[in-house]
Amino acid sequence: MDLQAFTTAHDDEWRELRALTRTRRLTSEQSDRLVLLYQVVSTHLSVLRSTAPDPVLVQDLSLLLSDARAKIAGAQDNSWRGIATLLGESVPAALYRARWWSHAVTFACVAVAVIIGVWVATTPEGLAALGSEAERDQYVNEAFESYYDPSAGFATMVWANNAWIAAQCVAFGITGAWPAIVLVINAVNVGMVGGLMASYGELGLFLQLIAPHGLLELTAIFVAGGAGLKLFWSLVAPGRRPRTVAVAEEGRSLMLVALGLVGALALSGVIEGFVTGSTMVWWLKIVIGAIALALFWAYVYVLGGRAVRAGKTGDLDEQEAGFRQQYA
Template structure:
């Protein structure tokens, strides 16, 4: 196809479609013309994509067609099917594609927390790094347990704090440094507190107060860290895609993950606010936490595998992302 000649022949139709699409009011005859031109320009776009994929022209025609489609069909209104697609397709697909990163981050953080805990529990230097003897005794005897004050206010504070940590891991993930810093800081902190509690013979209390909400809460933080590191690695190694396109596609998919973490952190915040500090039996509290974590992984592995097999990635639908230049695999 001679793209210049094709453009010269049809540019008038493209301009007319653009003009009609921007009018607030059109007559009946103009509405018929708008539909006819929409169909014709959609055919032109298909021909250009298959024969002479010029990314600039493809983008311009895609925008014109999107505007015309809105004029013809009306503005898109959020509907239950959009929420349904997000929860059943986009989010599980994005999490499933991230699963090995999540496993790697979880393994690294657990190992780091265990090392930190052993160092604090078994060495004078590690214990001294936590604070003075009076501070440590007060923390073990009162502060740790009293922190978990049941109620909606406490749950909201917990959710806000954890959501902020997760948002930083994803938003600054492209740096490659900030997610690692946040993950290391969190792992060392949790491990050190556990080590201090173990030194004073209260490891059981530590695990009972951490386990109900911590299983899902910490997993959510690991997911956020994995998402941030994944976007950094896409910058380093975009694969066969152009780097800008790879970053755009993976970035949109990982912000889908960020939306999902709002939900998982809300659930863990509710457990921490209403279960951890409650009068329920400890076995039931831990069972609730384990059930929440198990439900998360069943959701990821079952729905995510199915969604990815159907071609979903967690990215926006093709008609919302614009056209991209084809690349060889």
């Protein structure tokens, strides 16, 4: 196809559609014309993608159609619909597609934490690695339990810290090393504290103070680490996609994982700030934590699974992403 001739033939229609999208108030005739031109230009874009995929022109028409679609639907309605689609389809789809990486990371981190905990609890060398006897006594008998001070400020601090760690795991996942380092440090720290508490006969207290918020909090960190490693793997083994395309597609999708984890960590922060250190009976605290974890995985598997089966990936759709290179 002669791209220059195609552009010349349809440029007036494109200009008219652009002008209509920028018009503040449309008459009924103009509204009908806007809808008609939207359909016509959508056909033009489809033809271009299949026969002459010029990236600049495809991107321009994609943005034009996006503006026209917003004008047709109404800006406010389109915004609310976009938010609903984001939270009800795109975010859970991205989390669902990273589920096996999340489960693998969870298994590995739990294994590391258990190994470190057993080493600390059963060997003199392990205990000695955690400081002097006086320091260990002070931590077990005072510092560990007093850390969980119920307050809104404490909940906010915990949420901000954990959300930042999760975002880093995803954003710097392309390095491969960063999420691995964060996950190992986190698993080792949990294992050392658990092992120390167990050596003093306080394993029950450790579980009571970790489980209510930790079930969801640690899961969120594991999911973030798994998402980061998934992004790194798209660079190492992109499959049939060009490496740059694979990284771009996975990166856009996995940033939604970080967004979803912000909400999960906000919930775990509330539990840690108001449930973990409260006077509530211990079994009810753990039940609350288990319900929060179940809600998270229901969100991933129910909404995410349904969205993926409907063709959602968590990435931008074709018109939002613009030009996509064709590959075999």
